[in-house]
Amino acid sequence: MIEWLVMLAVSVAVLLVWLWADGRRQQQAVLRDWDMVLTQRGASELREAQGRVNADLALIDATWDAAGNASAEGSRERAVALLELGCGLVESYCPKMISTLRALSVLSRMASAIAPPPPLRPSAFQLGELTGLARVHQFGHHLLVSMHERFRWKLLVLQHCFGTLARVVVARTRGAIRAQVPEQALPTVKAARSDLHVLSDETVAAMHAWLISVAADPKAGPDR
Secondary structure, X not given: OHXXXXXXXXXXHHHHHHHHHHHHHHHHHHHHHXXXXXXXXXXXXXXXXXXXXXXXXXXXXXXXXXXXXXXXXXXXXXXXXXXXXXXXXXXXXXXXXXXXXXXXHHHHHHOOOOOOOOOOOHHHOOOHHHHHHHHHHHHHHHHOOOHHHHHHHHHHHHHHHHHHHHHHHHHXXXXXXXXXXXXXXXXXXXXXXXXXXHHHHHHHHHHHHHHHHHHHOHHHOOOO
């Protein structure tokens, strides 16, 4: 009896692993098929969007790098000024990304089909607040059935992630500055910097998904 139960448990475990692997293979195959329909115009728009995002992130990265260097050299006033500048850049960048995500959510209703969006990975984030939001997203992702619902759910969570990141990094950085210990803001800055790149990549990926969805359905968007 015990041996039979063990064999049953092993069989179920093997089946679950096989189903998971098969699901991953099918999702990757579907994504490859969707990529094939991306038009030249869509690819150009995606490159332009990626370029704008990269430029903004490069400026934020350079500012935070300079703040870290100033702190390491003992130049507290310069470090404070650069940290404040970094806060301002983040406060400007995150709302722009949130507006983009909101627009994508509206535009996604134009497409009759949408490329399957993968769930956020909690392990990809360093700020605890964003790790928690990623877990919430994963839970909701598996409850939803249609690709449109999953796509818009992901866009909504990404909006909350950008808003949360901005609030956390600004509050902690300015709190450290007020306490006259600006160097204590550097670990938060480092984590936020990494998470900002992850969120930006996810946003560009969402734009990619919408563009190939429109390309696959000419009635959903402007002439190509």
